[in-house]
Amino acid sequence: MSQRLVNWFKFASPASFYPLAGKMWPWFAALGTVLAAVGLWISFFVAPTDFQQGEGYRIIFIHVPASWMSMFIYCVMAFWAAIGITFNTRLSGMMSSALAPTGALFAFLSLWTGALWGKPMWGAWWVWDARLTSELILFFLYIGYIALTAAIDDPRRADKAGAIVALVGVVNVPIIYFSVKWWNTLHQGASVSMTKAPTMAATMLWGMLIMALAFWMYSIAIALYRVRAIILERERHTTWVAELPEMQR
């Protein structure tokens, strides 16, 4: 067998993932900052004024990326939940817990920017529309996950219970995504489609994609940072934590 084959289960150990996450997060944070600067520049100075919505459409540059992240992070949480239940790895539950607050934040931002966009364009902050309601349910699923795992004292049992919520709740993600097709809604259809040519100006599309990448890098960086805190909180009585260089003085 090749020596270069990576043993992925090695990184499933908190003791080896803690320093690895510490080395990785600054790169993602730096990349996220650069992408956000470029994305904001395009959002405000390159993308033209929309002929229907004027300057109000510029909310799209955070609304769509935040909505994508809220759905994507939930899928990643469900992925770690499945790994945790299958292989009984400790790190999986920690990864899910590290992602949940950021996912909840993006779900909130999706609803918030949506309300601020809906008011001038539809005349309402909120409507009980299929897209909006399913996104609200996603936000509640995040809150439910956080509340449930926080209420159970034993972290391993909390991970198991949380994993069930993550796995059951993930059915809501395709419901959000296809809600604009399945139901007659006020919300506009998908902005970007895999099957059709984009319907928006190329600069608008690029701005949105770069902002989405910036949010992506931000999410990875913050989750890696948070998982380090979670690892220390849970492994506080182990020798490897006591032997960490930052614990000496």
Added chain:
Amino acid sequence: MNWGSASEFFAMGGYGLYVWGSFGVTAAALLIEVGLVRHRLAAVRRGLRRELAADRDTQD
């Protein structure tokens, strides 16, 4: 370039409240999250250092 002046930029064609309300709250939320996470890691490290120091003192 879309804007003739700074005031035009901040007015956002009459949608200033909505556009800046969106971008502003997003920026604030992300900054607050960064602050909270940094505080969380710093707090657990501080607590652990104190615990370890106390252990060393009792052993000496």
